[in-house]
Amino acid sequence: MRQLFPSILRPLPLLTALVGGSLLGGGLVMPLPAQALGEEAIVNKLEQVPVFIILNSDGQPLTAAAEVNDQEVKVPVVFIDGEAADEFLNRAREEDPSAEVALVDLGTLYQETVLNSEAQVPLLYLPIGDELDAALQVQSNFQGVPLFIARQGADGPYLTINQDGQASLPMFFSRNDLQTLLNRYQESNAEAASDIVVQVLSLEWLLSTMANSDDPALDAQLEQVRLFPSTEVLNFIRSQQPE
Template identity: 35%
Template structure:
């Protein structure tokens, strides 16, 4: 898959030690170009269920009295595989024809944007990791919020200091602001930060945001600090992509059409 080459840039960042360096001021809100947004999303692998031709499995769901075509996009490869395992008991014939395929989040974003103007719109339904949803809810409750559910894909970012700025790390000569799909990966970074700067360790907090909210911020903001944002995919996704690196020649999944998923 061509996107694997782009994803390789993230592998080193996730797999090596984080070097916390400073706290960044809070971002303002203005607008990034579509190309810049695509560049931010391209290194993040997500997972679809596709047929042998690379077309995604489509479900028709009721929406305001009409049927809407929905393609599921899984944040976790394991969750996508679990869906196929469940499909084996509901529709064994279809289960034999489909497989889990990684695609770039940028490709999903582009498809979603392109389809918004079409009469027969194909919607994207992101499937978050349950463990991370539970972590997000627990964190929000600890911070005093009365929440019973989390709508969307939770992501985690570290803040601290008097101005509650975003914790940055050094990548080469640049300062970046990592936003994690996996709370545990962020917690590891915070632990290393505390070892390097123990006087600031107690000031660090984890904030919960959601993926769609981040994308909307990228669409509506032109603050220079947005260029510092890097989305950090789950470690399991990184390892799965690494296992596919020798097979980069396979064709990417085609998202516009697909088979019907059982109801």
């Protein structure tokens, strides 16, 4: 597996602390200055999310047909799941034996494609199959790459995490990773945990909203979003590294 951006494997201390239960908190997201997220802020939030693309012998990414502004265009395919990318690679090599999977961070990829001022290129995201199944159990008509969040009741405040006095709104690519957080929360606050509701939204919606929102209340929440890649995906990446 080709690794374009080695920094994606840097430690994730916040995720470790979450699993350890030391950062759990609850309550409303703290208010921040009302403004839509800028490009730099969006990229920063995406940088710790590993994704996979398939490159051909010319170093160009695998593309698929998609409808953009009522026109069919070829867009790069982005795999959230490394194992799925590896499986698809076998088919890609039937046409191009030199094809390979590349590991990139979503922030850099997003910046160099979607945010490219000269040639903006949309991306087609392929979700992790099991996580999509989990999302459909939460929302039967769900489409896209799922991000799982928790809140106190269907309309209550979102469950937050706290670090150095700063509140963050965690969104998980893995339903099981969110459950690990909820299990720790239940140990420390069983009564409040009984009211927790798991919800799901799509990565595609989040990216669009971060770039285009003009709702001050929503912008304040988006400022505090923190994305957590799937633990299984991180373990897969580590398993591919040479010993």
